Amino acid sequence: SRLASWNPDAERVMADAVRAVMAVPRSALSDEEAIAKVLDGADNEYLGHALFLGMHSKLMQSMNHIPFTFQKVISGAEDAQNQRHRGTPSSSPMLTAHLRREPDVITPWAIAENPEALRVYNDTIQAMWDAKNALVDAGASAEAVLYLLPNSHRIRFYESGNLLGYYWKWIKRLCLDAQREISETAIEEVAQVREVHPIIGRYVDGPPCVMRSRSGARPICPEGERYCGIPVWRNYRFEELAGKRVM
Numbered sequence: 390s391r392l393a394s395w396n397p398d399a400e401r402v403m404a405d406a407v408r409a410v411m412a413v414p415r416s417a418l419s420d421e422e423a424i425a426k427v428l429d430g431a432d433n434e435y436l437g438h439a440l441f442l443g444m445h446s447k448l449m450q451s452m453n454h455i456p457f458t459f460q461k462v463i464s465g466a467e468d469a470q471n472q473r474h475r476g477t478p479s480s481s482p483m484l485t486a487h488l489r490r491e492p493d494v495i496t497p498w499a500i501a502e503n504p505e506a507l508r509v510y511n512d513t514i515q516a517m518w519d520a521k522n523a524l525v526d527a528g529a530s531a532e533a534v535l536y537l538l539p540n541s542h543r544i545r546f547y548e549s550g551n552l553l554g555y556y557w558k559w560i561k562r563l564c565l566d567a568q569r570e571i572s573e574t575a576i577e578e579v580a581q582v583r584e585v586h587p588i589i590g591r592y593v594d595g596p597p598c599v600m601r602s603r604s605g606a607r608p609i610c611p612e613g614e615r616y617c618g619i620p621v622w623r624n625y626r627f628e629e630l631a632g633k634r635v636m
Contacts, residue, residue: 390574392581393547394458400424400588403552406451421588427451428592430603437604439597439611441557455552455589459578464495466540467570476554479546484538485531487545492518494541498569499636514539556593564596565617565634576631583627594627 396402404420407427411418418426426432427448435442435449443449461479463471471479487493492514500506521537550558555578561567562575583590598610602622610616619633 390463390577390581391460392457392578392585393460394456394549395582395585396456397585399455399552400586402454403427403451403589406454407448410447410451424588425592428589430592430600430605434604434606437601437606443553443556449553452553452556453551455586456549457551457555457578457582458547458549460547461574462543462545463574464541464570465538465544466497467568467574468544469540470568470571471548471574474554474558477548477550477558479548482544482546484535484544488521488525488531488534490522493543494539495543495570497541514541552589552593559593560595560597560600563630564598564612565619565621566612566615569634569636572634573631579627595625595630596621598622599625 400420404418404423405415407423408415408418411426428436430436433446433448435446443452494514496507496510500510517537517539521534524534524537525531559575559579562571563579564572567575579590579594582593597612598620599622601607601611602609602625609620609622619635621630621633
């Protein structure tokens, strides 16, 4: 996922919006302090709630003014997960226009780690692609041929949203319980946002347990029996998150 567009003045705009909500001048509240009012769990207890309360907070509505557009290449399997995030809509591709002659898939991590599984996977993908090409050459409709595409086929599109929509998506998908591919996409996107918006990126950097730890919420992990067993929030550093994943 590549950050294709953003507002270089986003942090100033967000800070101005926060000051407007609170009716305070810049001299009384700096940009960093204003953004912390929204994104620092120590200042905003809503961030520790098990539900997303951003839509009900006047201060968190300031996140609506921070736009992002990403150019993405993901698998059909990840796209099935990605579609659940209605706050970050995309211009979805016409798959009938993307019927390539050669296999165009993403290899799942677990399969890539096992040579025998990888061999079976590649052979199966090639067989499906050969069958698809044979149907196309025989005059079958593109719509019918699509049924032979595996869930791992690549999907290319652009996706846009604002910080309010992306915040909840990133936080949930950075969790180690999240499906691996969409979690890796979230890590890619957050890393890029941290580069262009360092103040915002300071806070938008971890899964729910990290946010709840910062806000003092208990239990720290909101997943109950689905707790991954790894205390990610202890001495947390975003750069180390990917290395904590087991599966």
